[in-house]
Amino acid sequence: MISAERALDALGDPTRRMVFRRLREGNRSVQEIADGLEVSRPAVSQHLRVLKDAGLAVVRIEGTRRLYAIDTRGLESLRGWLDGFWDKTLTAFKHAAEREAAKERKTR
Amino acid sequence: MISAERALDALGDPTRRMVFRRLREGNRSVQEIADGLEVSRPAVSQHLRVLKDAGLAVVRIEGTRRLYAIDTRGLESLRGWLDGFWDKTLTAFKHAAEREAAKERKTR
């Protein structure tokens, strides 16, 4: 099971989001990802590790290169979290409105 | 305009997510939010500030109390970010598949 909390933790860092965004461009090697970024290649490696552990990235070994790509499971998990949160927020709003209405009826 | 990046930064902290989740239960004072959490009231205050600045929370002053609730704009911004990301990921996958197919045709 992939945790949305882990995904949120992983996406809480700006440079990690940069790395994550570059994964959209298809299978990219670590070197390619690091080029154009302001951090070193090992830093990118570590960010990729976090993204992978969070279910946001997958690796494919090809010779001496490691091609990273986006793991859609992490995105799905995130979407599920967001949808659930949204639902509970709305029902809470509804209940609060009902409580308000009941209070109104009482006072008049 | 509300930035999804700010929202992601804000939700990158576990205890801040706890605070955020408690906001669903309707209008809650800072005291009420802090009760049941393992951190002090000032810590909660600071988290609420971050959430508010990120467009994830709104305040309503009622006497000496401040009632916090969820700002749906932050959630919408987050959803937009997620949707856009998803779209671009899919189109990238599609293009990659096309490139793969073209490569296949060439080699045979």
Place this chain on the structure above:
DNA sequence: GCTTACGGTAAGTCAAGACTAACGGTTTGT
């Protein structure tokens, strides 16, 4: 006016983690 409750802010501490430099392992090519 005094007291009490509520909560934002400042100062200071401390731990988490982002980063670099250096190293080592593995694969490919000559």
Place this chain on the structure above:
DNA sequence: ACAAACCGTTAGTCTTGACTTACCGTAAGC
């Protein structure tokens, strides 16, 4: 076998930011 390319990992540094304590302002109740 040697060299080169690629990349993960470790050790160590340094910044960020989460937290507490203490303080101050404000609003309601007596």
